[in-house]
Amino acid sequence: MPVFISTSLRSSVVSRLRAAGCVFAEDEARILLAAASTPAELAAMVRARADGRPLEHVVGWAEFAGLRIAVDPGVFVPRRRSEFLAAAATALTGPPRGPGAVVLDLCCGSGALGAAVAAGAAHPVELHAADIDTDAVRCARRNLVGTGAHVHQGDLFAALPAALRGRIDILIANVPYVPTGDLALLPPEARLHEARPALDGGADGLDVLRRVVAQASAWLAPGGALLFETSERQVSAALAVARAAGLTAAAGRNEDLDATVVTATPR
Structure with missing residues (x-):
């Protein structure tokens, strides 16, 4: 887990996602926080998700049947x-x-x-x-x-x-x-x-x-x-x-x- 994560940062990310209408804001925040390697990268990811990009396109993968499946921008996200x-x-x-x-x-x-x-x-x-x-x-x-x-x-x-x-x-x-x-x-x-x-x-x-x-x-x-x-x-x-x-x-x-x-x- 990136060392820059704090409770206040986690709360801030959840609040931003919830305000953008993300129903599973807490789960998505956990995934974004784990995926980002720097505060700048996290900020860009949260902004992209809040703007409506699929979470899977933002982080580059989807969980499917216990596997981590790479999902590139524009590609259908496995449901x-x-x-x-x-x-x-x-x-x-x-x-x-x-x-x-x-x-x-x-x-x-x-x-x-x-x-x-x-x-x-x-x-x-x-x-x-x-x-x-x-x-x-x-x-x-x-x-x-x-x-x-x-x-x-x-x-x-x-x-x-x-x-x-x-x-x-x-x-x-x-x-x-x-x-x-x-x-x-x-x-x-x-x-x-x-x-x-x-x-x-x-x-x-x-x-x-x-x-x-x-x-x-x-x-x-x-x-x-x-x-x-x-x-x-x-x-x-x-x-x-x-x-x-x-x-x-x-x-x-x-x-x-x-x-x-x-x-x-x-x-």
């Missing part, structure tokens, strides 16, 4: 609710798929989901990750160092080598699912500081999902599964989209994380 998606995917890495299960983190952003699955899998996995955004791909490559992951850049499946077709055991697709009309309702941290393509799911929030499920069967291995996150209000429509594409689909819910995950498999 705690997505830990449910990571856990569901990790549970599928064992027999009969593992060891060596082929896992794809599509729309990977920072690579948090892939990193969590690689860390939690009972056996080593062959991990691939892909995103269309240059900044996200650069960030994912940093977070997936040491996992042996292959990180690809491009639009959905177009990013992937043809050799992966028909080989993917676990396809994680945390696609954007916010309806375009709802983007204005998002907190400013997301609306102003995260890349719009990582948020915007089209008119009903399901446009990108439709593109994924239309091609998923061709890329999945026999017995493979597609897993994606959706909102509770969209789950019925999301299930219908998956089933219309010829997939058998079922939803799971984690109330503590306010998370809904659909698991879909080819018929």
Whole structure:
């Protein structure tokens, strides 16, 4: 912990954050105080957070599934609710798929989901990750160092080598699912500081999902599964989209994380 921290300084930081509308001011103050190495750096960090920059962009990392995930400016910040998606995917890495299960983190952003699955899998996995955004791909490559992951850049499946077709055991697709009309309702941290393509799911929030499920069967291995996150209000429509594409689909819910995950498999 930096030596310059005092009780009065801590109180001052909490007060500044609370005045800026930060709901978890005490927790955020603790993180900022631990991250700053000098009073000047702390002042700059507090000012940036009070001005509305996401805390994760200010300190450069997010905690996700027990991991510290680097998050660069503009890159989608992994949400705690997505830990449910990571856990569901990790549970599928064992027999009969593992060891060596082929896992794809599509729309990977920072690579948090892939990193969590690689860390939690009972056996080593062959991990691939892909995103269309240059900044996200650069960030994912940093977070997936040491996992042996292959990180690809491009639009959905177009990013992937043809050799992966028909080989993917676990396809994680945390696609954007916010309806375009709802983007204005998002907190400013997301609306102003995260890349719009990582948020915007089209008119009903399901446009990108439709593109994924239309091609998923061709890329999945026999017995493979597609897993994606959706909102509770969209789950019925999301299930219908998956089933219309010829997939058998079922939803799971984690109330503590306010998370809904659909698991879909080819018929």
